[in-house]
Amino acid sequence: MALRELVARLGVPLDRQPDADPVVTGVSLDSRTVVRGDLYAALPGFNAHGADFAAQAFERGAVAVLTDAAGAGRVPAGMPVVVVDRPREVLGAVAAQVYGDPSTDLKMIGVTGTNGKTTTAYLIESALRAHGRRTGLIGTVETRLGDEVIDSVRTTPETTDLHALLALMRERGLDTCVMEVSSHALALHRVDGVVYDVALFTNLSQDHLDFHADMQDYYQAKASLFTPARSRRAVVGVDDEWGLRLAAEASVPVTTVSTSDTSADWVVARSSDDGTFTLQARDGSQLRLVSHLAGTFNVANTALAALALVAIGLEPAAVEAAMAVPPDVPGRMQLVAAGAARSADRPGSPRCIVDFAHTPDAVDAALAALRPSTSGRLIVVLGAGGDRDRGKRPRMGAAAARHADVVVVTDDNPRSEQPAAIRAAVLAGARELIEAGSAMATELIDGGARAAAIARAVSIGVDETRTRGGADAVDTVIVLGKGHEKGQEIDGVMHPFDDRDAVLAALSAATSGTRP
Structure with a gap:
């Protein structure tokens, strides 16, 4: 697009x-990638x-250069300059124009909420692929363009990168994009220029209060997705007070869903231990579904x-x-090792699971599910996590x-x-x-560094499974907080670390008798 046409x-x-x-x-935000x-x-x-760069x-x-008045004076002579008061707030519209409004050529599905964004996005994308759609995925774990996978830097990319990705999806013949939409992205205008065909709300609980002033500010950031400027219709989980409020305040058509509230448009009517459940609408229509992941919260995600x-x-x-x-x-809820009861010729081993739960509500739900x-x-x-919401730390421990x-x-x-202060x-x-006297826990351990703590937990599980009187008893070890992540940030340095690898190494050492 010609520069004069763009500014016009x-x-x-x-x-x-x-x-x-x-x-x-x-369009680029980084002078090094121009x-x-x-x-x-x-x-x-x-x-x-x-503008200094x-x-x-x-x-x-x-x-x-697109910049503000303060930046305009720093731009070298001879460079054309577009000056606006708040450049971040127009950047989405700029990127959409430059890349030819790619989101309008895709079916756009956005998922927001404190917990469950990633799981819900994967469930949608997986189902659409099974249905024969050509899909893209943008989220916390990865960005996927059909069969090409790119590691994600953040849950929702900067708006310049987002529109470039959507243009690439269109170019490759994809028809649908499923993406996680974080509160940071909404507050910082990263998804401006995109109108989602459907926006989903999972839930809201304490998190990111290092960024948002309070829960009200956090909610308002999420709620901004459910306006005509950003979405056409909504599906809202109403299992918490925030979902109920959003359903009442959203300015787009809303379908509500609940695992228990029969006044919702859709409610989980019957569920079984094998994960199958019936989702029933108020008009009597039904969907017979299966949750492949443990827990009521994953029934809600499904x-x-x-x-x-x-x-x-x-x-x-x-x-x-x-x-x-x-x-x-x-x-x-990724199963790393299935676990086994001890037998006459073989010691037992614990079931080992890794999950991303990193908020009080998510910890509560994950453990209750298991x-x-x-x-x-x-x-x-x-x-x-360090340098993040400190108020949630004791609540996670509780x-x-x-x-x-244990x-x-x-x-x-x-x-x-x-690290010791956070622990x-x-x-x-x-x-x-x-x-x-309100806890199930009988043993509380300061495990120190992560690898050593995982090794200790797995060792406890192996010992318990080996020595327990009941022949069929198997302990569960669940490692929470990092999930898919492949690094651990300590004092500004990202060290390679994968909970799944650490669990397998600890299990191998504990069951072979070569514990550290």
Whole structure:
């Protein structure tokens, strides 16, 4: 698109008119990634202004700079400049124009909420592929363009990258994009320029209060997705007060779903231990579905996913068939080792699971889901992230102590904080519940570094399974907090670390008698 046409469409002035009318072929926020033909978006930052790097962007082939008044004076002479008061707020519209509004050529499905975004997005994307759709996926774990997989840097990309990805999906013939939409992305305008055909809300509970001022601010960020500027219709889980409020306040058509509230448009009417359940509408119509992942919260995720398919036009029979195909959801209730009871010729071993749960509600739900299927002791390993919401740390410890027999507290991503101080806050919450007599936990351990803590938990599980009197008893060890992640950030350095690998190494050492 020609630069003058772009600014005309946006209704903004062009300072420093170029001699020619350059063609803008891309948009970049990072001067280091600019390629020839890009518009360089120079935004104010916490430590520097993007305009300070405009010369480097120009050297790499940028044809113009989008910035604010403060940045305009820092742009070298000779570079065309588009000046707006709040450039971040127009960047989505700019990127959409430059890339030819790619989201309008795709069926767009957005998922937001504190817990369950990743699982629900994977359930939808997996079902659509089973139905024969050509899908893209954007989320916490990865970005997927058909069969190509790219590691994700953040849950929702910057708006420049988002529109470029959507354009690439269109170019490759994909027809649907399923994506996670974080509260950060909504507050920072990362999804501007996209209108979702259907937006989903899973739930809301305490998280990210290091970024949002309070729960009200957090809710308002999420709620902004459910407006005509950002979505056409909504499916809202109403198992919590925030979902009920959103369903009442959303300014787009809403379908509500609940695992228990019979006043919802759809409710889980019957469920079985094997994961099958019936989702019933108020008009009497039904969907017979199966949740392939443990827990009531995954029944809720499955129900939301199914209704997203209904919302984009799939017939009930097609929804049931597509949802019956087991999905692969990395690091979400992921079974690493099945476990085995001891026998006359073989020692036992614990069932080992890895999950991303990193909020109090998610910890509570994950452990509650595993308790009924655990014949032995339930052993949990968890920590809390550094430089993030400190208020949730004791609550996570309390949630762990409420359900698990053994709680091993370890490091998550300490970042710049002292790991021992974070562990102390989690331990304090667990200890308070134990001392009040309200806990299931009988053993509380400061496990220290993550690998050692996982090894200790697995070792306890092996010992319990080996020595327990009941021949069929098998302990469950669940490692919470990092799920799919393949690194651990300590003091500014990202160290390679995968909970799944650590569990397997610990299990091998414990069962072979070569424990560290």
